[in-house]
Amino acid sequence: MEKAALILLTIGVLFNFLGTVALYRFPDVYTRLHGTTKCTTFGSIFTSAAVVVYALQMYLRTGEGRFTTLSVHVILAIFALLISNPTGAHAIARAAHRSGVLPKYAVVDRLAEDHRKKGGVSA
Amino acid sequence: MIISYFAWAAAVTGFCALAMVGRLIAGPTVPDRVVALDSINTMVIALMIILSLVYDSVIMVDVAIVYAALSFVGTLFIARHVEGGV
Numbered sequence: 001m002e003k004a005a006l007i008l009l010t011i012g013v014l015f016n017f018l019g020t021v022a023l024y025r026f027p028d029v030y031t032r033l034h035g036t037t038k039c040t041t042f043g044s045i046f047t048s049a050a051v052v053v054y055a056l057q058m059y060l061r062t063g064e065g066r067f068t069t070l071s072v073h074v075i076l077a078i079f080a081l082l083i084s085n086p087t088g089a090h091a092i093a094r095a096a097h098r099s100g101v102l103p104k105y106a107v108v109d110r111l112a113e114d115h116r117k118k119g120g121v122s123a
Numbered sequence: 124m125i126i127s128y129f130a131w132a133a134a135v136t137g138f139c140a141l142a143m144v145g146r147l148i149a150g151p152t153v154p155d156r157v158v159a160l161d162s163i164n165t166m167v168i169a170l171m172i173i174l175s176l177v178y179d180s181v182i183m184v185d186v187a188i189v190y191a192a193l194s195f196v197g198t199l200f201i202a203r204h205v206e207g208g209v
Binding site: 002005006009012013017019024032036037043047050051055066074076080081084087094096101 | 136162168
């Protein structure tokens with residue numbers, strides 16, 4: 001039963017490391033954002049889930065109340081990560097496109113054409 | 124005994140957060156640096172949550188929640204500045 005926390009922890013650390021590799025190996029800002037944000041969000045959720053599982057196991061074994069406090073607070077932190085991380089990534093991508101950074105191998109920019117056609121915000 | 128695995132996981136996560144500083148310094152454009160900063164913040168939050176179990180202190184998780192909120196506001200503000208609003 002102790003293996004469950006270890007498996008979750010290994011998956012999370014592996015994905016965090018893959019996010020670091022993605023930050024270095026991808027060619028432009030959009031692919032870096034894609035790889036890094038997804039991998040670090042997934043990995044952080046899994047390491048936090050490992051902490052929750054281990055704290056609940058310790059509560060079942062010892063019966064001390066501080067372990068339930070720890071697991072509830074970690075679940076709150078997971079929800080904070082789930083709300084804030086994709087929203088921040090979307091804001092970064094929007095700002096990157098509006099500041100004129102294009103993907104490395106791009107040949108057309110349909111989003112800028114669409115904005116120009118509607119005559120709305122300058123892309 | 125199983126706590127030592129969590130300590131190793133904290134070490135690897137801290138190494139990843141330190142390794143991301145390279146992209147923060149050498150990013151060709153400004154959004155690259157913002158991506159690196161956002162990822163470093165996420166890794167520091169994960170590190171705090173793991174270390175709260177290793178050092179057996181709940182207060183570190185509360186600090187991590189506040190850090191997540193502040194880093195979210197900071198990322199939104201920097202993105203707004205990059206796109207030319209502020």
